[in-house]
Amino acid sequence: MSNKYEKLIKLYYKKKNIDKEHIKRIENPATLITELKINPMKKGNKILDKEYSLFYVNLLELSLLQEKIMENSKKIISLSNPNKFPQMSYIKLIRLRE
Incomplete structure:
Protein backbone atom coordinates (compact mmCIF):
# COMPACT_ATOMS: atom_id res chain seq x y z
CA MET A 1 0.00 0.00 0.00
CA LEU A 59 -5.15 4.88 9.31
CA LEU A 60 -2.73 7.03 11.30
CA GLU A 61 -4.82 10.18 10.81
CA LEU A 62 -7.91 8.37 12.14
CA SER A 63 -5.97 7.10 15.15
CA LEU A 64 -4.82 10.64 15.92
CA LEU A 65 -8.39 11.92 15.71
CA GLN A 66 -9.54 9.10 18.00
CA GLU A 67 -6.87 10.10 20.50
CA LYS A 68 -8.07 13.74 20.45
CA ILE A 69 -11.64 12.58 21.02
CA MET A 70 -10.56 10.50 24.01
CA GLU A 71 -8.57 13.41 25.48
CA ASN A 72 -11.52 15.78 25.07
CA SER A 73 -13.89 13.21 26.57
CA LYS A 74 -11.65 12.93 29.64
CA LYS A 75 -11.63 16.74 29.99
CA ILE A 76 -15.43 16.88 29.74
CA ILE A 77 -15.84 14.12 32.31
CA SER A 78 -13.43 15.77 34.73
CA LEU A 79 -15.16 19.14 34.32
CA SER A 80 -18.58 17.62 34.85
CA ASN A 81 -17.61 15.73 38.01
CA PRO A 82 -19.36 17.59 40.87
CA ASN A 83 -17.05 16.01 43.46
CA LYS A 84 -14.17 18.08 42.14
CA PHE A 85 -15.92 21.41 42.83
CA PRO A 86 -17.39 22.79 46.01
CA GLN A 87 -21.15 22.26 45.69
CA MET A 88 -22.03 25.97 45.56
CA SER A 89 -19.43 26.76 42.89
CA TYR A 90 -20.71 23.92 40.75
CA ILE A 91 -24.28 25.24 40.91
CA LYS A 92 -23.07 28.76 40.03
CA LEU A 93 -21.10 27.32 37.11
CA ILE A 94 -24.22 25.59 35.78
CA ARG A 95 -26.33 28.74 36.15
CA LEU A 96 -23.74 30.83 34.33
CA ARG A 97 -23.91 28.52 31.33
CA GLU A 98 -27.71 28.53 31.05
Whole structure:
Protein backbone atom coordinates (compact mmCIF):
# COMPACT_ATOMS: atom_id res chain seq x y z
CA MET A 1 0.00 0.00 0.00
CA SER A 2 1.34 3.45 -0.86
CA ASN A 3 1.66 6.34 1.59
CA LYS A 4 -1.59 7.84 0.33
CA TYR A 5 -4.68 5.75 0.97
CA GLU A 6 -6.85 5.75 -2.14
CA LYS A 7 -10.38 4.44 -2.46
CA LEU A 8 -10.63 1.17 -4.35
CA ILE A 9 -12.98 2.78 -6.89
CA LYS A 10 -10.27 5.31 -7.80
CA LEU A 11 -7.79 2.49 -8.30
CA TYR A 12 -10.34 0.71 -10.51
CA TYR A 13 -10.61 3.72 -12.81
CA LYS A 14 -6.82 4.02 -12.89
CA LYS A 15 -6.80 0.43 -14.21
CA LYS A 16 -4.92 -0.85 -11.15
CA ASN A 17 -5.23 -4.42 -9.92
CA ILE A 18 -7.97 -3.99 -7.31
CA ASP A 19 -8.09 -7.65 -6.31
CA LYS A 20 -4.42 -7.52 -5.33
CA GLU A 21 -4.92 -4.21 -3.49
CA HIS A 22 -8.03 -5.56 -1.72
CA ILE A 23 -6.05 -8.55 -0.44
CA LYS A 24 -3.24 -6.26 0.77
CA ARG A 25 -5.74 -4.13 2.65
CA ILE A 26 -7.61 -6.96 4.37
CA GLU A 27 -4.32 -8.61 5.38
CA ASN A 28 -3.03 -5.37 6.91
CA PRO A 29 -2.63 -5.74 10.72
CA ALA A 30 -4.46 -2.41 11.19
CA THR A 31 -7.55 -3.71 9.36
CA LEU A 32 -10.74 -4.65 11.16
CA ILE A 33 -12.92 -7.04 9.16
CA THR A 34 -16.58 -6.85 10.16
CA GLU A 35 -19.37 -9.41 9.97
CA LEU A 36 -21.29 -7.12 7.58
CA LYS A 37 -21.49 -8.23 3.96
CA ILE A 38 -21.57 -5.87 0.99
CA ASN A 39 -22.06 -6.33 -2.74
CA PRO A 40 -19.92 -4.49 -5.27
CA MET A 41 -21.61 -2.08 -7.66
CA LYS A 42 -21.11 -1.51 -11.34
CA LYS A 43 -22.65 1.49 -13.08
CA GLY A 44 -24.99 2.02 -10.11
CA ASN A 45 -26.24 -1.58 -9.98
CA LYS A 46 -25.44 -4.18 -7.33
CA ILE A 47 -23.57 -7.25 -8.48
CA LEU A 48 -25.54 -9.86 -6.53
CA ASP A 49 -23.37 -12.87 -7.30
CA LYS A 50 -20.38 -11.35 -5.44
CA GLU A 51 -20.22 -10.57 -1.74
CA TYR A 52 -17.42 -9.14 0.40
CA SER A 53 -16.94 -8.57 4.11
CA LEU A 54 -16.94 -4.90 4.98
CA PHE A 55 -13.57 -3.84 6.37
CA TYR A 56 -12.12 -0.80 8.08
CA VAL A 57 -8.47 0.26 7.86
CA ASN A 58 -7.36 2.22 10.90
CA LEU A 59 -5.15 4.88 9.31
CA LEU A 60 -2.73 7.03 11.30
CA GLU A 61 -4.82 10.18 10.81
CA LEU A 62 -7.91 8.37 12.14
CA SER A 63 -5.97 7.10 15.15
CA LEU A 64 -4.82 10.64 15.92
CA LEU A 65 -8.39 11.92 15.71
CA GLN A 66 -9.54 9.10 18.00
CA GLU A 67 -6.87 10.10 20.50
CA LYS A 68 -8.07 13.74 20.45
CA ILE A 69 -11.64 12.58 21.02
CA MET A 70 -10.56 10.50 24.01
CA GLU A 71 -8.57 13.41 25.48
CA ASN A 72 -11.52 15.78 25.07
CA SER A 73 -13.89 13.21 26.57
CA LYS A 74 -11.65 12.93 29.64
CA LYS A 75 -11.63 16.74 29.99
CA ILE A 76 -15.43 16.88 29.74
CA ILE A 77 -15.84 14.12 32.31
CA SER A 78 -13.43 15.77 34.73
CA LEU A 79 -15.16 19.14 34.32
CA SER A 80 -18.58 17.62 34.85
CA ASN A 81 -17.61 15.73 38.01
CA PRO A 82 -19.36 17.59 40.87
CA ASN A 83 -17.05 16.01 43.46
CA LYS A 84 -14.17 18.08 42.14
CA PHE A 85 -15.92 21.41 42.83
CA PRO A 86 -17.39 22.79 46.01
CA GLN A 87 -21.15 22.26 45.69
CA MET A 88 -22.03 25.97 45.56
CA SER A 89 -19.43 26.76 42.89
CA TYR A 90 -20.71 23.92 40.75
CA ILE A 91 -24.28 25.24 40.91
CA LYS A 92 -23.07 28.76 40.03
CA LEU A 93 -21.10 27.32 37.11
CA ILE A 94 -24.22 25.59 35.78
CA ARG A 95 -26.33 28.74 36.15
CA LEU A 96 -23.74 30.83 34.33
CA ARG A 97 -23.91 28.52 31.33
CA GLU A 98 -27.71 28.53 31.05
